[in-house]
Amino acid sequence: MEIEWLRTFIAAAQTENFRQAAESRFITQSTVSKHIQHLEKALQTSLFERHSKHVKLNYLGTHFLRQAEKIVATVDEAVQSTQSLKSGFTSQLTIGVAPQIANSTLPAIIERFQQQKPAIQLSVELLKSNEIGEAVYAGAVDIGLSKLTSTRDVQTKILAKEPLQLIVPIGKKNIDPMMLLQQETILTHEYSPYWQEVQQVLQQLPSYKSMQLNQTEVIKNFVKQGLGIAFLPQSVIESVYHEQLLHSYSVKAFSHIVSNTYFLSKYVTANSEAFLAVCTAIYKNR
The missing domain is CATH 3.40.190.10 (Periplasmic binding protein-like II)
Structure with missing residues (x-):
């Protein structure tokens, strides 16, 4: 039984389409058929139900798929670890x-x-x-x-426990930060554990509006484009701050909040x- 037969079988089982399996493996469709035939002969059982041009994994094929994936993963891991050892990694x-x-x-x-x-x-x-x-x-x-x-x-x-910095577009660095918090959209990350504490302080303002995003890099880009302001830890904004693309404030009212x-x-x-x-x-x- 050859490892390439198993790789072809896994591709065919995942797609239940020999043509797609051939494309993903960069081999011909006839080679896919031969590999499956060799494998079924070695196992002395059929792995697919064949209906005209369509194939579907049968019960034994589903069982064997799990075993084939384990075998291939073990072989790949062995090859990778050997190559790593050869390259000097221990x-x-x-x-x-x-x-x-x-x-x-x-x-x-x-x-x-x-x-x-x-x-x-x-x-x-x-x-x-x-x-x-x-x-x-x-x-x-x-x-x-x-x-x-x-x-x-x-x-x-x-x-680390980092105090938050309020970042704003460089063109608005001379505006009072408390005024900006009421005028600009406050951008926040969906997994910011400090956001609830920030909100508690914001609720003391006459008004504010916020927008939730799911990536910090997107937040920084939005601020650079003038689409809002944001509270972020110092380590996150160092590079853009040194490039003078953003301005940051340490706002006293939020100084107790850390990331x-x-x-x-x-x-x-x-x-x-x-x-x-x-x-x-x-x-x-x-």
Whole structure:
């Protein structure tokens, strides 16, 4: 039984269409048919119900699909780990990270970690903050960098408590921030854990309006385009601030509100502790 037969079978099972399977595998349709025939002969059973030009996975085919996916995944993992070892890597660390962190502090963290631990291969999975705890708990990622804690039983450490900055378009930097809060649309992230605290202060104003977005980078772009203002942690706005594309205020009425960044892990390992040490150092120096 050849691994390529299994790859073809998985593609055909997922699409239940030999032509589409051929296109996804970059082989001919006749090759797909031959691979399936070889596989069925080896297993001594049919895996598909065939109706004219259509095929449908049968009961045994559905069972075998799960086994085939496990076999292919094991082979791929073995090949990847061997190639990593050949390239000088001795272990791997998978990081689940929120986009807000990936677009701000993560590059500096990775750069320093790779300098200190060049034999560890890093891989990054971009996830929403509310998904990271589950991914860590399930073992889909080794560690998580999130703006939210998790309801799962994972180890949680605070990396940073950052005061919020009010960011506004550079052309409005001379306008009183409290006036801007009443005049401009306040843009907020759907997973901002500090938004409720911000709202409590805003409710003391005569009026305000807000708009919810789902990405911090979109919020910053909207502000640059003059479409609103926003409260964001300092680490998130450093690059655009230094480029003088935005202006930021520390507004006294909101000075008690902070944005937390969390390090999540299920197990304590030498690799995770080394990565935590780098994260701590990077945030401490900001």
